[in-house]
Amino acid sequence: MAHYTLEYLNDAGITTCRGFKANGIAAGLKKSGKLDLALVYSSAPCTSAAVFTRNAFKAAPVWYDMQVLSSGALVHGVAVNSGCANACTGDQGMIDAREMAQIAEQAMEATPGTFYVMSTGVIGQHMPMDTINKGIHQAATTLCGERAGGANAAKAIMTTDTHSKEVAVRVNTDEGSFTVAGMAKGSGMIHPNMATMLCIITTDAAIAAEQLQTMLNKVIDSSFNMITVDGDTSTNDTVLVLANGAADLSAIESEAHPLYPALLTALDEVVTHLAREIVRDGEGAEHLVEIVVEGAVTKEDARAVARSIANSSLVKTAIYGRDANWGRVICAVGYSGATIEPEKVSLKLGDMALFSKGTPIDFDEEHASQLLAQKEVRFAVDLGLGNQSATMWTCDLTHEYVNINANYRT
């Protein structure tokens, strides 16, 4: 295996990868006048890989992108809008999604079938195609390979996010360096398989589409599929990776290629970072909560316990209230459906034991409150049965979550 090092880049995003341009503009889809349309483009053709929501009500752009992906075509980019999800919009929605891609292809003078599309926002409203058309052309004429292009694009895909989410990792190898970068948006309906979550990852590494898809499936399972804000799985979730090979390194055609582990590690870093950022910025969230489950008989059991805790409204409100109400955590372990032997279960908050082998432990409530006052809170459960583990990220359930979601459409 080749030697490599990873370097997180400051103030960087999808355009940090060579050969990618992007921009985000205010097309007028959001009443607020904020940025709401993004275009990402590489003149060099890209291999691509993608993972989509498993919701039966997939939005039109998801269906469209599944066709693009399965065509196996090399692609040039993606057009994304916020403000309207183009979900539950019937046949017209499919026509609109296709037209949105065609507009982007025409604006960039690209071959038909070489653009993906993504939409996020309110469900059940038709796309204002005139606005989309003008917006894409405006974005196309202002595309930028510098920092501003990526930064604007990351802002344009936001809905209830309080800030944009970007990351870039440079990988230095014996053969030379390449970069993996990404942008994502949350921030409600975040749940395994997957979330009202859009994520676009760029890389200037060169990799065959099949290898890229295998790699993406692998890293998704321990990142985007292990986060939850409110347990809802949306109609539009998409993670897309575009690889344009502009770093001029040898192409990864198999797992045996010396750059394969380097790209896998970098991709994993990027998606895990963005997944955590989405939860940290979950609707109304005050805490990022990490749930670690160890000692499970099977990986599926470990994940079931982690999800059960992470989705418990009672656990999430207790954390909001800075209340070390460990009984709610143990209760969620108990109804997870996983194989449990109560007398073998232990629980820690941070490094402080709350519950050991089925029995409560006297603990310092004040220290517990201090741990719960941190921005990042960590619960670790040891089932004491096997050697399988899982980590999941969630956030607390707050008054602000209710504020945001009781009045989303108004």
Add this chain to the structure above:
Amino acid sequence: MAHYTLEYLNDAGITTCRGFKANGIAAGLKKSGKLDLALVYSSAPCTSAAVFTRNAFKAAPVWYDMQVLSSGALVHGVAVNSGCANACTGDQGMIDAREMAQIAEQAMEATPGTFYVMSTGVIGQHMPMDTINKGIHQAATTLCGERAGGANAAKAIMTTDTHSKEVAVRVNTDEGSFTVAGMAKGSGMIHPNMATMLCIITTDAAIAAEQLQTMLNKVIDSSFNMITVDGDTSTNDTVLVLANGAADLSAIESEAHPLYPALLTALDEVVTHLAREIVRDGEGAEHLVEIVVEGAVTKEDARAVARSIANSSLVKTAIYGRDANWGRVICAVGYSGATIEPEKVSLKLGDMALFSKGTPIDFDEEHASQLLAQKEVRFAVDLGLGNQSATMWTCDLTHEYVNINANYRT
């Protein structure tokens, strides 16, 4: 089949059934000084049936009651406390649960093994047995077969409930009349299989234990197993039925007995009524929400869709906000895991169509808001695929839910 009529009784409860006495007193378990210990007693021995939480961390009283049930003994009653759940309390918890039953048996001069026990409240704290002991004796000396006895008992089992929940149904048959009555407490951790939910049902009908258990399992599936407040399944949930035969009718020994359908119907009425009351009084709830799913291929699919909607935080906050955000309902249908063909799915709010065969319908937003302003809100989903249906009850997710649960222990 014998002819029978059902009659809901006003201002009635568990002591309305002949031969049952009860009381609720303030033993000092709740800091507030409110009623916190109940005793229910029948001098005539009772057959019994019970259903318990499926949480792996069953509380000590649940384990104890499972022993009493499996012993097949005729029983005389149940002692219940609020304020302390006796859950996650290890070996001491088991000793305390057994001792609590023994105290009740001694206080009532009953044979060992003839009392059930139930506890609800904070998890992980040991039972103050001196307080329990004094409390049970105080309740035993003040037992009352009149209205007040049942009413006080219903109050003493409350935790975050805002009011007590009681119901009584008289059944008039050719052979004579009998009564089925019940009391229950919620109001958080309410979820299928089951809830921080205690329910005690009395009847003066006579029925073999085996038939009573079959009957209870049947009615639970469409009542207590179809309600949710917050998706959490607690450690203590118990539904107990005591039948003392004091109505002096012939004993139901098989399904062929002429009184079997009458008792089944009455029991179903009682548990469904109490289940709905628990949701209506869910923590912070402003609306009782009924989710009806029709047209499913299988019963399990119908239930999966109903549960998916009923547990969606986004649906529940939208109802709180009186926002006809049907996209969230459809989204929850889509991730339910049930067999769905999106283009066949329809949705109504009350009698107003919002979505028909996969396509949004223009609807009167003002009328929708009026429907959502009602105390009872009803969503009906038709999957358009088969003839199986399910009904589930939930409540909205409110600021007050967060208030209550962020500060429960303090």
